[in-house]
Structures are given as structure tokens and as C-alpha cells.
Amino acid sequence: MGLIERKLPDNVLTTSVDTVINYCRKSSIWPVTFGLACCAIEMMACGAAKYDFDRMGIIFRGTPRQSDLMIVAGTVTRKMAPVVRKVYLQMPEPKWVIAIGSCATSGGIYNTYSTVQGVDEIIPVDFYVPGCPPRPEAFYDAIVALQQKIMTEKVIRK
Amino acid sequence: MSYNNISEVITVNMGPQHPSTHGVLRLVVDLDGETIVNVEPDVGYLHRGTEKLAENRTYHQCIPLTDRLDYLSPLSNNLAYCLAVEKFFDVKIPERADYLRVILAELARVASHLVWIATHALDIGAMTVFLYAFREREEILDLFEIGTGQRMTSSWIRIGGIRADMPEEFFVRAKDFVERFDKNVDTYENLLTNNRIWKMRTIGIGHLSAEDVQDYGTSGPLMRGSGVDFDLRRDEPYCCYDKFQWEIPVQPEGDTYARYKVRMKELREANKIVGQALETLPAGPVMTDDPRVALPAHEDVYERMEALIRRFYIVSKGFKAPKGETYQGIEAPKGELGFYIVSEGEERPYRMKVRAPSYVNLGALNHMAKGHMLADLVAIIGTNDVVLGEIDR
Amino acid sequence: MTFEQLVQNLDAQFSGKLNCYTEYKCNFIKVKDASVYKDVLKALKNDASFLYIVDVVATHWPKKKEKFEITINLFSIQNKLRIFVKVAGEDNKFPSITDIWKGADLMEREQYDLMGIIFEGHPNLKRVLLPEFFEGHPLRKDFPLKERAWFNNADEQGLGLKFSR
Numbered sequence: 001m002g003l004i005e006r007k008l009p010d011n012v013l014t015t016s017v018d019t020v021i022n023y024c025r026k027s028s029i030w031p032v033t034f035g036l037a038c039c040a041i042e043m044m045a046c047g048a049a050k051y052d053f054d055r056m057g058i059i060f061r062g063t064p065r066q067s068d069l070m071i072v073a074g075t076v077t078r079k080m081a082p083v084v085r086k087v088y089l090q091m092p093e094p095k096w097v098i099a100i101g102s103c104a105t106s107g108g109i110y111n112t113y114s115t116v117q118g119v120d121e122i123i124p125v126d127f128y129v130p131g132c133p134p135r136p137e138a139f140y141d142a143i144v145a146l147q148q149k150i151m152t153e154k155v156i157r158k
Numbered sequence: 159m160s161y162n163n164i165s166e167v168i169t170v171n172m173g174p175q176h177p178s179t180h181g182v183l184r185l186v187v188d189l190d191g192e193t194i195v196n197v198e199p200d201v202g203y204l205h206r207g208t209e210k211l212a213e214n215r216t217y218h219q220c221i222p223l224t225d226r227l228d229y230l231s232p233l234s235n236n237l238a239y240c241l242a243v244e245k246f247f248d249v250k251i252p253e254r255a256d257y258l259r260v261i262l263a264e265l266a267r268v269a270s271h272l273v274w275i276a277t278h279a280l281d282i283g284a285m286t287v288f289l290y291a292f293r294e295r296e297e298i299l300d301l302f303e304i305g306t307g308q309r310m311t312s313s314w315i316r317i318g319g320i321r322a323d324m325p326e327e328f329f330v331r332a333k334d335f336v337e338r339f340d341k342n343v344d345t346y347e348n349l350l351t352n353n354r355i356w357k358m359r360t361i362g363i364g365h366l367s368a369e370d371v372q373d374y375g376t377s378g379p380l381m382r383g384s385g386v387d388f389d390l391r392r393d394e395p396y397c398c399y400d401k402f403q404w405e406i407p408v409q410p411e412g413d414t415y416a417r418y419k420v421r422m423k424e425l426r427e428a429n430k431i432v433g434q435a436l437e438t439l440p441a442g443p444v445m446t447d448d449p450r451v452a453l454p455a456h457e458d459v460y461e462r463m464e465a466l467i468r469r470f471y472i473v474s475k476g477f478k479a480p481k482g483e484t485y486q487g488i489e490a491p492k493g494e495l496g497f498y499i500v501s502e503g504e505e506r507p508y509r510m511k512v513r514a515p516s517y518v519n520l521g522a523l524n525h526m527a528k529g530h531m532l533a534d535l536v537a538i539i540g541t542n543d544v545v546l547g548e549i550d551r
Numbered sequence: 552m553t554f555e556q557l558v559q560n561l562d563a564q565f566s567g568k569l570n571c572y573t574e575y576k577c578n579f580i581k582v583k584d585a586s587v588y589k590d591v592l593k594a595l596k597n598d599a600s601f602l603y604i605v606d607v608v609a610t611h612w613p614k615k616k617e618k619f620e621i622t623i624n625l626f627s628i629q630n631k632l633r634i635f636v637k638v639a640g641e642d643n644k645f646p647s648i649t650d651i652w653k654g655a656d657l658m659e660r661e662q663y664d665l666m667g668i669i670f671e672g673h674p675n676l677k678r679v680l681l682p683e684f685f686e687g688h689p690l691r692k693d694f695p696l697k698e699r700a701w702f703n704n705a706d707e708q709g710l711g712l713k714f715s716r
């Protein structure tokens with residue numbers, strides 16, 4: 001934020017609309033609760049007392065229509081794939097996706113007849129977090145990276 | 159309640175993306191007004207093909223697969239699988255390993271029950287318990303991390319013993335945790351046991367009679383909550399549970415509140431077992447020296463050629479189990495968890511069938527939910543304590 | 552009641568039709584004559600207190616004459632005794648035991664789904680873990696391990712999903 005000297009009263013700051021909107025967006029990311037497997041338990045642990053995602057403005061929502069982030073935590077199977085896609089489509093723009101765990105990123109150890117080899121086959125993914133399951137710190141890292149990415153986005157003029 | 163004058167039955171879909179179904183469970187509910195006429199669980203949204211995968215893994219390589227079945231208590235799954243494979247060889251497990259297995263399995267039970275109380279209470283509307291229970295769970299996960307290097311899927315229990323001994327810090331912190339834990343259970347009980355809302359939401363809900371539980375094959379707290387005194391730790395002894403003093407909580411009422419009480423008591427009993435095991439832990443090795451299953455020790459590998467070859471052979475090709483079939487069930491947090499292994503005398507299991515407690519318990523869901531309100535279904539799912547990784551495998 | 556006593560009682564009732572043995576600390580009762588299979592199970596439940604059904608397991612033996620085998624895992628809480636009742640057949644048809652134990656319903660459905668065993672008399676025999684449009688039965692030995700061609704067989708919800716890996 002810059003300060004145009006002498007032209008405005010002292011308590012007026014100037015910045016771009018993009019920055020303000022992005023700043024708001026990055027500080028109140030509401031992910032949709034979408035636990036699929038083991039990694040979802042770590043996601044719950046992130047939301048609970050010790051790691052406490054709330055302090056980053058993250059509040060888990062039960063419905064995709066109120067959220068702007070989808071954390072795909074766990075194994076995506078063929079039976080689940082249409083559901084994942086549908087939940088993604090129900091989310092309003094702007095929306096981001098984080099794939100948590102090796103299952104969601106690449107199928108992980110489950111190279112079998114029923115497992116989708118990476119959730120990026122069905123929805124676009126912004127960040128991949130490796131690990132089986134990743135530690136909550138890795139979740140944090142993904143969120144911080146996402147916040148940085150949000151700050152670079154152009155809102156008014158695409 | 160009678161359904162003779164059903165006016166109109168509507169079908170409601172619950173899940174698979176639903177915050178209170180504990181994962182990707184889908185229920186198709188037939189409703190007459192608010193009353194449940196029929197519930198059909200539709201599972202398989204997490205079917206990953208573990209059993210097929212296991213047929214192409216060596217016995218050692220199967221252990222990480224078992225972690226991911228019941229991911230709330232990975233170590234009990236390791237234990238059940240390893241005990242089943244050990245039955246083929248009749249290996250003698252060193253005493254210290256047996257004790258450490260008990261400690262790990264019981265800590266896993268505590269961790270699993272903590273997730274249960276957290277989510278069960280959260281579903282019914284008590285948010286505070288969730289935060290408290292996860293605080294304690296974090297401590298247990300920290301313990302696992304100190305002892306085994308991983309928070310959840312540690313694969314620490316191996317065929318023939320455990321991977322390695324725990325560092326001193328593990329025992330210090332575990333003792334500290336055990337001392338405090340009873341008080342924490344008091345906290346949860348203070349919040350719930352005499353809470354009027356909690357009682358109204360759980361007493362008389364999801365009734366199962368003593369005949370029903372056996373007929374449906376439901377096990378674990380569901381069975382003990384219906385007055386059947388059955389616990390595999392005592393009735394089909396494994397490890398060294400007979401060396402400790404503990405009780406099996408049984409409640410005759412058979413409703414959700416009774417099962418709540420059973421699980422709360424189990425938390426305390428599990429904690430008691432861990433305490434005693436830590437007190438009386440014998441010294442000694444933690445891995446059997448039976449050459450058929452055990453990897454040669456590292457010191458040997460560096461010095462002796464035969465040990466090096468043997469280690470290389472076991473790691474790359476695996477060891478052969480004799481021909482036959484065997485089964486081992488353990489009292490996992492959710493009920494009887496069993497591995498039925500068919501061996502054709504090769505390095506891989508010919509067929510591995512996981513007897514998953516949650517899957518079988520789910521079979522009784524319709525019976526439990528019939529005639530209740532839709533809102534009670536959430537309480538019934540919670541008391542069933544389903545974990546989808548195990549149901550779908 | 553120990554396993555020996557149980558075997559004696561059963562032998563009196565079904566002489567020559569059973570083969571009882573203990574292997575790796577597990578007690579097996581192999582029903583050689585499939586026609587008495589359900590009678591054996593009924594006798595076990597009603598007379599020998601095997602009220603608790605633990606599991607139903609199906610095994611595929613493509614190289615043997617009797618290609619499919621069912622193992623019923625039972626536990627008697629009263630006697631603290633676990634037994635496995637086995638029956639084998641050349642084709643994949645076996646009588647359902649849902650009328651004896653209600654819990655067998657879901658267990659048999661799973662074996663139908665994964666192994667393709669037809670349980671005759673089962674009230675609701677359809678796939679449980681895999682979607683309806685899946686072809687074949689994955690736990691059979693001749694099922695390819697990694698092949699995922701069926702992924703594109705259906706587009707249930709019309710979302711235009713395409714799988715390439």
C-alpha cells in the first residue's frame with residue numbers, strides 16, 4: 001500500500017481493489033468438509049485444539065455452496081469420482097482445490113482396479129501435498145502457499 | 159409403532175458427502191413423515207481393493223496395507239495381521255515385545271475411542287467434547303511419533319515382534335499421560351453423562367437385544383452394550399492380557415446410552431492396562447530371533463555374509479509360509495477384527511480376508527434405526543462407530 | 552464343550568459326511584456332502600450354541616476340481632470355541648444362510664460382489680462395494696490386477712468424466 005503524500009488527508013491509504021479483495025479472500029478461506037479416508041482424520045486434527053485452523057480464518061463448512069476451497073483428503077475411488085466432481089461443480093467461483101496425501105495426488109499405494117490415480121483426473125488441482133498422511137504442518141504449508149497464490153490473482157480485469 | 163397406515167413413503171438420500179456420516183457413507187432412508195421405515199447403507203465409496211492387493215504382496219509388504227483399514231487405530235490392525243501370520247510359524251514372541259504390543263494396541267484403542275466420543279458428541283450437538291478429546295488424542299499421536307516415527311500409519315508392529323524398541327522419552331511421556339488421563343475422562347463424563355440433552359438423545363435409541371447382536375454378528379462395544387459378556391482379549395487370549403488386572407464393562411440396556419457408558423469405561427480400562435504394562439515392562443529383545451520370519455540384526459548383516467544374504471532374500475523375495483489356512487481375531491476398538499489368511503506355501507498370501515468389525519456392525523443399522531426419527535439416525539451412526547476405510551477395504 | 556466333544560456329537564448325527572481337523576490352532580469342519588451343509592449349520596446354531604456369526608469367506612481355486620470354497624466362521628460365546636465350517640463346490644452356487652443368521656446378509660453380499668458366488672435364497676443379492684456397472688469379480692484369480700478399463704464404461708451422472716490413467 002502506498003501513500004500519496006500531501007494530496008489526501010493523513011489517514012487515507014491507497015491501494016488497488018485487487019489487493020483488498022484478495023486480502024479478504026485469503027483471510028477467510030472456507031473449505032468444504034470433504035474427508036474421504038485416513039488423511040481426513042489429520043484434517044480433523046488440524047481443525048481441532050492443537051493445530052487450530054480457525055486462527056487462519058479457516059472454518060469448515062458442511063456444504064459446497066458456502067465454500068471456496070476444497071480439500072480432497074483421501075483416496076478417490078471410481079465410485080466416488082462423480083461425487084467429487086459434482087461437489088466441485090457446486091462450489092461458487094472463485095474456488096481452489098488442494099489434494100492432500102499421496103492417494104489424492106497420484107493414487108498412492110493403491111494402484112488397483114478401483115482407485116482413481118490422482119484426483120487431477122477429474123478436477124483441477126492447485127496444490128499437492130505429499131505424505132501418507134501428511135503432517136498437519138504440511139497442511140499449513142499448503143494453506144500458506146494458497147494464500148500467496150490468492151494474493152497474485154487479478155479480480156477486476158481478468 | 160405400526161406402519162399399517164403408511165400414507166406416503168419418501169426416500170431421502172444421506173451422503174456420501176455429509177458431515178455426520180463419518181466419511182463417505184451413503185444411506186438411502188425411506189421415511190414416513192419423520193419416522194424411518196427402512197435404511198439401506200450404500201457403501202463402497204472407499205473400496206480400494208486391499209484384499210486383492212495383498213495377494214500380490216509379500217507377508218511383510220502387507221503390513222502397511224493393514225494400517226489403512228481402520229485408520230483410527232492403525233496399530234491394532236498391524237497386531238491382528240501379524241498375529242495371524244505368526245500362527246503359521248508358531249513363533250515365540252519375546253516378552254518385552256508382547257508388552258509393547260499391548261501398550262501400543264491399547265493406546266490405539268484410546269485414540270480411536272477419543273475420535274468416537276468427539277464425533278459422536280459433535281453430531282448430537284455437543285461441540286466442546288470434540289476439542290477436549292482431540293487435545294488428548296494429539297498427545298497420543300505425539301507418543302506414537304516419539305515411539306514409532308509416524309503419527310498415524312506407523313506399521314510398527316512386525317511379524318515376530320515390533321520394529322525396534324522405544325526411546326526412553328516414550329516411556330516417560332506415556333507414564334505422564336496415563337496418570338493424567340483418568341481425569342480427562344472425568345471431564346468428558348462431566349460434560350455428557352448427566353447432561354439432559356445427551357440423555358434424551360441417546361437413551362432408548364437404537365436398541366439391540368442380546369439375541370440380535372449375536373445374530374447380526376456385531377461385536378465389540380455394540381455387543382457389550384447389550385449385555386453379552388464377550389471380549390476376545392479374555393475369551394480367546396492373545397498377547398499377554400492375562401498378566402494385567404482389568405475389567406470388561408458390560409451394560410444390559412442395549413441402547414446408545416449403554417454403549418456410550420461401555421466405551422467410556424473401556425477408555426479407563428485401556429488406560430489402566432497401559433499403566434500396568436508400563437510398570438511391569440520386562441527388559442529384553444523386542445524381535446524374535448526365529449530365522450524363518452525375522453530379519454537378521456543390522457550388526458550381523460555388516461559382519462556376516464550369510465546374514466546379509468538372508469536379509470536381502472527376505473526383503474526382496476519374502477519368506478514362505480507353510481500351506482494351510484488360519485485366522486486370528488483381536489478385540490479392536492470397533493469389535494472383532496480378524497484376518498483369515500490362506501497360504502499356498504508361497505511368499506504371498508493366497509487369499510487374505512479381513513473380518514472388518516465396522517462392516518458387520520453396519521448390517522444391524524437398519525434394525526437399530528427402524529421406527530426412530532430421522533434426527534436419531536445421526537446418533538445411531540455415531541454409536542455404531544463406523545470407519546469407512548475398514549468397511550470398504 | 553471342547554472341539555473333540557463337538558466333533559463326537561456331530562459325527563453321531565452326520566456320520567461320514569464331515570471331515571474335522573485342527574490346523575494352526577484353528578478348528579475346521581469340512582462338509583463333504585453339500586446336501587447336509589445347512590443342516591450342519593442349523594445343528595451348530597441350535598444345539599451347540601454357535602449363536603455368533605463372525606464371517607463368511609469365499610476362496611477361488613481355479614486349479615482344483617472344486618473351484619469355489621465357502622468358509623463360515625462361527626464362535627460360541629458360551630463355550631469360548633471358534634470353528635470354521637467349510638463347503639466346496641464346482642460351480643459358484645451355494646445355499647444362502649441368511650435364514651439362519653441375519654448378519655450373513657451383508658457378508659454374503661460382499662462375497663457375491665467380490666468373488667461372484669451366487670447365494671441361492673438370499674433376499675437381496677446385489678453388488679455392495681462396487682458400482683452396478685462393474686463387470687467381473689475382482690477377487691477371482693483370473694481377474695487382471697491393475698487393469699482399469701471399466702472406469703469409462705459408464706458416466707452415471709452425466710458429468711463427462713474421462714479417465715486416462
Ligand code: SF4
Binds near residue numbers: 100102134
Ligand atoms: S495418502 Fe495414505 S493416509 Fe492419505 S488417504 Fe491415502 S492411504 Fe490414507
